[in-house]
Amino acid sequence: MRAMALNNYGTADELTETELPDPKVAPGEVLIRVRAAGVNPVDWKLASGGLDPVMEAGFPMIPGWDVAGVVEATGFDVPEYRVGDEVYGYIRKDWAQNGAYAELVSASVRMIAHKPLSLDWNQAAGVPLAALTALQSIDRVVPVSGETVLVHAAAGGVGSFGVQIARARGARVIGTASERNHEFLRSLGAEPVTYGEGLTERVRALAPEGVDAALDFVGEDAVEASLPLLEEPARLVSIADPSAAEHGGHYLWVRPDHDDLVELGRLADRGKLSVHVERAFPLSEAADAWRLNQEGRTRGKIVLTV
Known part of the structure; x- marks a missing residue:
């Protein structure tokens, strides 16, 4: 699969497009075909080594904890989702390596929910974290x-x-x-x-x-x-x-939570929660998305389209 990754801790300059193996799908997980990924300050802070004292990391590292996409496959014992379901989620795992800046990403069912019907892919990717x-x-x-x-x-x-x-x-x-x-x-x-x-x-x-x-x-x-x-x-x-x-x-440090994602989806579909996407970058321009995010003046969200 195509992904944006770093071979060691670094800055936007070290974030490069590369080919990596498709993710494995553990029991209780789904494989998601990524349509859009949210960009957050934690992405580039993590990549710089800022969370190294508290979080294990593996390389090559694919950043990104916000995803919106389509279920491509399911692991063992996943009655909640079927292939083709549209989902979104905050997919922060216990270690940093296999994130959403890629064509495919695996995620536990506790980290995702069905995508709100009222939101497009870019908007949905901007919601979770x-x-x-x-x-x-x-x-x-x-x-x-x-x-x-x-x-x-x-x-x-x-x-x-x-x-x-x-x-x-x-x-x-x-x-x-x-x-x-x-x-x-x-x-x-x-x-x-x-x-x-x-x-x-x-x-x-x-x-x-x-x-x-x-x-x-x-x-x-x-x-x-x-x-x-x-x-x-x-x-x-x-x-x-x-x-x-x-x-x-x-x-507070945010936690992945399926039920909270469901509540946010209901708010969005009731017209109570709108998503302002300041700018969407193609996946290959993730480094430019980071540089814009680092300016700290963004209104709403920055996302990557895949």
């Missing part, structure tokens, strides 16, 4: 109808899903973003504020009593800016700053 992160973050703070949620980096891949999921649960959402993304946030149902120095005061101008929950999807000073606005620090979640836990909040 980012939207699961947003959903699982929201499930930690459990906003209810009428509460106010502050979402940091609300125009990004994770943040834009966080806005929509919180709104679907009836929350009022205040979202931080650069001014060029304020209209985009309004289209998602959020009230935008500009990030940077003075953020706490700008949020308090919109919510004089503070906010009920805060979701940090960027790091930097988001935790520090959020704490004065919260009555309960336990309702703070960060995916970028471990100090959130030291203050009584949560530091």
Whole structure:
């Protein structure tokens, strides 16, 4: 099969197109013919060796944990899927080697679900990691109808899903973003504020009593800016700053979860979850997709088409 891979830890410059053996399919897994793969910052951070202290890696390494495609074959004891089923998923395995930047990838049934009917391949590939992160973050703070949620980096891949999921649960959402993304946030149902120095005061101008929950999807000073606005620090979640836990909040690392993917699919098919694909690259241009992603100014998602 054709794949984009690295022979050792490196940068986008070391990511090359190559021919590799088709993946084996273990019991409880399916083989997926990839139609699109999502690009996430963790892809190039993993490839650089950034996760080496906590995750085993094998080479050649094919990056990519987001996939949308068609079931090509099933392993033993897989009653959930048939050949030809359209699926999507967050296929993070216990070690880093056989990812979605390829024509074929194997995945456990616990990591995938049937693709939402309302989404095309590129949109579906942009959902799993980012939207699961947003959903699982929201499930930690459990906003209810009428509460106010502050979402940091609300125009990004994770943040834009966080806005929509919180709104679907009836929350009022205040979202931080650069001014060029304020209209985009309004289209998602959020009230935008500009990030940077003075953020706490700008949020308090919109919510004089503070906010009920805060979701940090960027790091930097988001935790520090959020704490004065919260009555309960336990309702703070960060995916970028471990100090959130030291203050009584949560530091979250997203997990693959079939049931959560099903919930996200239902939201999408009910018109409650849209996917903004900023740009789609062909698989062979994965290095250029990484360079764009590394700029950190993407609105929504970047994907690879296969």
